[in-house]
Amino acid sequence: MERRRILLCAGTGCISSGSLAVKEALLNELEKRGIADQFEIVTSGCHGFCEQGPIVIVHPEDIFYCRVQAEDVPELVEEYLVNGRVVDRLLFKDPISGEAVKNHMEIGFYAKQSRRVLHNCGVIDPENVDEYLAQGGYEGLKNALQMSPVEVIEEVKKSGLRGRGGAGFPTGLKWEFTYKAQGDKKYVVCNADEGDPGAFMDRSVLEGDPHAVIEGMLIAAYAIGADEGYVYVRAEYPLAIKRLRLAIEAANRLGYLGKNIMGTDFSFQLKIKEGAGAFVCGEETALLASIEGERGMPRPRPPFPANSGLWGKPTCLNNVETFANIPLIFRIGVEEYTKVGTERSKGTKIFALTGKINNTGLAEVPMGITMREIIFDIGGGIKGGKKFKAVQIGGPSGGCLPEEQLDLPVDYDSLTAAGAMMGSGGLVIMDEETCMVDLARFFLTFTQKESCGKCTPCREGTKRMLEILERITQGNGEDGDLEMLEELATTIKDSSLCGLGQTAPNPVLSTLRYFREEYEEHIYEKKCRAGVCTNLVSYFILPDKCVGCTVCARNCPVNAISGERKAPHEIDQSVCIKCGVCYEKCKFDAIILK
Amino acid sequence: MTKVNITINGQQLEVDASMTILEAAESAGIEIPTFCHDPELTRVGACRICVVEVAGARNLPAACTTPVSEGMVIETESERVIKARRVNLQLIWANHPQDCLTCEKTGSCKLQDYSYRYNVTGSPYQGEAKVFELDNTNPFFFRDLNKCIYCGKCVRKCFEVNGAGAIEFMYRGFNSKVTTAFDVPLEESSCVMCGMCVDVCPVGALTPLQGLHNNRPWEVEKVLTTCPYCGCGCTYYLHVKNDKIVGLTPNFEGPLKGHMCVKGRFGWDFVDSPDRLKTPLIKKDGEFVEATWDEALDLVASKFKEVRAQYGPDAIAGLSSARTTNEENYLFQKLLRSLGTNNVDHCARL
Amino acid sequence: MTNTINEVEDAKAIFVIGSNTTENHPVIGYRIKRAVKKGAKLIVADPRRIELCDYADVFLQLKPGTNIALLNAMAHVILKEGLADEEFIKARTENFDALKATVEKYTPEYAEKITGVPAENIIRAARIYAEAETASILYTMGVTQHTTGTDNVLSIANLALLTGNIGKPFSGVNPLRGQNNVQGACDMGALPDVFTGYQSVTDEKARAKFTQAWGVELSGTPGLTVTEMFSAAENRDIRAMYIMGENPYLSDPDSSHVRYCMEQLEFLVVQDLFLTETAKYADVVLPAVSWAEKEGTFVNTERRVQKVNQALKPRGKAKADWQIINEIGKRLGFGWNYRCAEDIFTEIAALTPSYAGINYERLGVTGINWPCPTEDHPGTPILHVGKFSRGLGRFSAVEHQDPAEKPDEDFPFLLTTGRVLYHYHTGTMTRRSKGLRKVLNEELMEINPHDAKALKLQESDLVKVSSRRGEVKSKVRITDRVPRGVVFMTFHFKETAANLLTSSHSCPTAKIPELKVTAVRVEKA
Missing domain, CATH: 2.40.40.20 (Barwin-like endoglucanases)
Incomplete structure (x- = not known):
């Protein structure tokens, strides 16, 4: 008898919202009813829709239940698994229409996606290599091993694959450089030091489909002539490390790693190096220094790692998502692979959607899709029906795009031209309540904290830029500050040692480019239109709306509000600390921000 | 050696392909400012003061780390380059004490030199500045980390040349500082006080105690000589002012590349030890009494003559010295041998 | 040193024996550590666990006074394992059979009993030294200050000859000189048996040359060494002594005996910067100046002649040593009249073939390694290239001997x-x-x-x-x-x-x- 397959998401997001307890309850319930043998419960990797977790999908019908808790399990079993009646209340509700959606692919979040790299994530049990093999795992490697290394590199070049870590360097070209570099020893290194705030693409891939990364690295190693590799993964990803470790063990056991792989002369051993949490270690030279046991600080390029990388040996360094693309290319072939994407940006890109958006989570989209489609179709639009203001793309190294840039096709070159960058794939969506100056300050706080301190412009310059931004957001901005910011930004971009410094001013420059008037309001009018910069806003009570309920006065922590019962109240501006409690508590919209 | 053709500031050059832009420029007599570069240390490209403009490059690459390539067109003093250098100098200034009037480094400070060269008279950037306590716990030099510009030459010299690895960068970003493991005092670290860090510091962060307040670079005469301690034969320049030694600069052009140890670098002050012998002494009735040179020398000559006449030349013996010069050893053995004896030796065996 | 200090950094293997290099020759110590960082193998032989042991591939902690047993056992292993450089031995050495016969019995196990060094470490050390493309031996007083000092050095030389590690870059037999100008003092003939440049006093031709140059009759009998001088003073064979810039009371063995001997002298002149422990026993004390107050040259451990320049005026009435000796020479009727240090150096160069091409002007900021026979000769950083000064390199068959003193119940x-x-x-x-x-x-x-x-x-x-x-x-x-x-x-x-x-x-x-x-x-x- 064919058993029904229940997929239970066990990515980091769903685990933290309780999916393991759901699994436990499910097992118990099925056991209790004596029907356990009719079901196969599979803990899978991430579905990307973490906001809706824990996610339970029942096959073959592909019914998608979300936010399932352990206490929902008896009902789910009784109603659906036994009696076949769909439990409506556990279905996904479309944020715009409010209608319940039964099937996975009918959900807007998934409908416009093109899940090719993530095709195994949420589908297979990542801790079971057999499931990977059943989905065509290691077939790409098998195909590659039948080619010569030069042919493999040629295929990658033809695929048009570009580095998914941010800069978009053609992967095939990088491999070719490493292949041609002289060296008695070569390395393949996978950059899994994902550090952009809010980004978790690489983690999801490692958690959901670790063998894909291993397979990609194997093909790279074969192509460039390496026999040893490292995955540099941040220690804050314990689940990814665990699954990767299990996958490496399994691959070693099955002869996909180790000596004479698949009966060829090709040998490759793979090690995991855990990073210690420095953002700059995502920069390739700092990452290599860290593997070598040195302080994680960038080194000058050239020499590029392709010529002199790990321990001075030629090293092919790509990120997780890039490697995860490789098996796909060799499994389905270049022709099929290149059907997706644009002329100069082939394939798909995974984005992490966060911020003021309805559907937060991970989405894999074809290159060339518009930002508008990502935000409004996949992301379900802005939360609370508010107005879209901007999207920050590429994390702290990237830039923001305003409403008028939303129809821009998402590919490497268009984004760069617009003053943003593809980056590793973080998308932070901002609504009208976001202050763009404060946003720039936020990102600069991050880069300034993560500056390693090696080079002058980044160490000293980001600090001064941050101080100016702080000054502006605190209402102490002065005439000339913007020019100073621009001068600093130019020099930091021009003269910093590594990518961190060279891109650190981007959030400031792009917000200045698109939202200069907000900066000017802060400086000259001492006004924050979004009402975020507390020094620049005041709370006022509208007498015609105030009914004198006294809720605000009772909740004010500093007793700044006075007024007779049933009479309009008033805020003493000299006492008010702008905490916003009154604003939140007022049921009559009588309190405003100015 | 493969050669490449490049253009620097409009000047066409054929240079070794293995050169950096900095080396190529130097070979053409074009000076590019540097803080963190030292020819014998790893190239780190940290200070960024040497950035230049290369046609076609997105950023301004550092001259000290970027290799030349065929057809490269380089501008070392373009408007964009000067702007970047000025801003970087202003950034350093904003986080650096402004006490040049009394700073020991005045006159030999690179920050001062380049600020002068690029007309940086102060910093428009106001804000937090680092505050470190002055460390004068060791007897040879003091550390004023407030003046540190993070070029890291001390760190590399200590690790790459000395091998002690006593100091490293600690903390990150704006909070970085160069210090010992666990931030213990230098004497408790693996530091061997060779002073090589002091001699490469481009600013006033590391200052020898010898000659303090008495050692303006333009006041001293520098005399090249050879160290009087072990047999390594390190050479250096003694700084002399008013007939006193007030400091020392290693001979970086010498065969040992200016490497030093604690004795050679700091142990020269015995010269003016108060108990130096300043006049000949003759022992009379068991006590030394001061004598003139003529009295002493006449006595020595007459005694040698007397002994030789009475007991033969081999009753005289001389111990020459491994401390004195060749000329003196030569003359010493010539003296003994001229007296008719080969009884001459020195402490080579000890 | 047969090779130069900077070459140490690029040797593929370094064997440090009886030298606490990082403390006594720090600048050479730096280069050893750098070599290790560049991948060189390091062998350290010392009774003490010195700092270099932290960098060593093998540490041979031998008992004091057992160098020969260790070195012979290494030679034994090299021969037994076929690691010797047969070609070099054939072309450039002699007396190989004698060495072979002698080291036969020095199995690593036999040497272990004498030295206390585990046999396996001796084997590892021998392999590292012999298998390296270039291997340099560095040694100092830990090798020489023994009753078997000469034999110790000979057995070091055996290893270099056996493996062809001499006469080529990054190798050699390299004694590190402990004092600034030991090399120069020896070069200048401040030794009982040689004139400058190691021209023997027993060689009539040499003697004739110096007799002619100096205008005096010269003795052809080698004189006494330091320790012999003091014994001779004790026996009253020596009546007068002239000690320049030395402090034998503290530096020589058995100080009480040294003092007693000095007290027996009729006349003692001591010339120094300070009233040293030795000077206290003098009849006349002559104040000399420090290196900073005079001009001249020193020769470093790699035979590099370098300039000493006067930075300061002489303190008090002190004079440069050469000026004082010059004055004594004048008073002894030798007709001397040296006006400056350079006058003396010119005379040295004229009488010393290995210095013939050197003059003050040429020394510049880098100095010159002797031998430098002519003014257009660049100097000789590496000795014995292609040919030894004596022709063939001679193996010496030497046997272990116990040191003169062994611990006993009273002195354990x-x-x-x-x-x-x-x-x-x-x-x-x-x-x-x-x-x-x-x-x-x-x-x-x-x-x-x-x-x-x-x-x-x-x-x-x-x-x-x-x-x-x-x-x-x-x-x-x-x-x-x-x-x-x-x-x-x-x-x-x-x-x-x-x-x-x-x-x-x-x-x-x-x-x-x-x-x-x-x-x-x-x-x-």
């Missing part, structure tokens, strides 16, 4: 002496340096924790150390740098003059005293 410890980083020789200079004095100003005798425990000693406790010749009191430093049964002292501190303890047993050939092995007793004071 072996004392070995040396220097520390912060001081130099008898301390006349370094102890007058403010900073160095601040770092260290007293003896801290090193003793193993086990021995310290047995003697109920705590860190810095005062002990009485006595030998058959004398006793001193010293503080202790408890450390496993020294093995059990061995203690280490410096000779920097007159208050704890280690040479009151040492013996004047010396090597019969080189007359170098066995300062590295003295049987002593240690008691809590």
